Amino acid sequence: MGDRWGADGPPPEAYSRVTRDLDAVYDGLHDVARRLVAEVCRTHDVLRVPLRAYWVRGTDGRARPADDLVAAWWLLPADPRCLPATVALLGQWDVQVRHGWFGDRAASPVVCTCDACDEDLAEVGDALEGMLQDAVGAYAEDVRPHGVLGRSRWFSSGAATGSSGGLVEPGEALHSRLPRRASLGWPAWPARSLPT
Numbered sequence: 001m002g003d004r005w006g007a008d009g010p011p012p013e014a015y016s017r018v019t020r021d022l023d024a025v026y027d028g029l030h031d032v033a034r035r036l037v038a039e040v041c042r043t044h045d046v047l048r049v050p051l052r053a054y055w056v057r058g059t060d061g062r063a064r065p066a067d068d069l070v071a072a073w074w075l076l077p078a079d080p081r082c083l084p085a086t087v088a089l090l091g092q093w094d095v096q097v098r099h100g101w102f103g104d105r106a107a108s109p110v111v112c113t114c115d116a117c118d119e120d121l122a123e124v125g126d127a128l129e130g131m132l133q134d135a136v137g138a139y140a141e142d143v144r145p146h147g148v149l150g151r152s153r154w155f156s157s158g159a160a161t162g163s164s165g166g167l168v169e170p171g172e173a174l175h176s177r178l179p180r181r182a183s184l185g186w187p188a189w190p191a192r193s194l195p196t
Contacts, residue, residue: 029124030095037075040136054072075087086098
């Protein structure tokens with residue numbers, strides 16, 4: 001959260017409005033993403049494969065090709081035991097990262113655009129870097145029972161501390177493919193030998 005609100009924090013109405021010019025706020029995020037992807041490829045033994053199409057989930061829950069694709073890459077580590085990742089640049093400033101067994105659910109470093117959260121390009125760039133480091137580091141996912149039909153998923157990475165999780169809804173296409181309980185893990189991407 002930006003610090004323009006001071007010690008008292010934002011007023012309640014700031015959580016439900018967007019008055020900032022988001023195109024101006026996030027201008028340059030695609031450049032940040034390109035730089036971070038290039039850095040990962042420079043420091044790790046990974047093949048960057050350009051993609052001609054990228055699929056997104058529509059409001060009806062069905063997958064469809066993104067009509068605002070700017071560029072996308074599949075990052076394929078040289079070690080086949082490692083977790084591949086996909087990075088897509090969409091629209092004027094959106095970026096999505098997919099990795100893991102739950103890779104059909106893309107994550108964006110832009111968490112909230114409301115006035116209260118007041119995210120800026122530097123914060124979103126840091127979040128994007130963390131997302132890529134999650135894929136690069138030793139990554140694990142855990143599926144656990146939740147209620148009668150639900151399942152929760154938990155993620156952890158050797159590159160980041162802690163874990164996060166969320167419910168997998170029964171209506172999601174992925175739900176039918178989930179075991180009731182599973183633990184999956186991938187080793188960290190191999191480092192590239194850099195000249196000294």
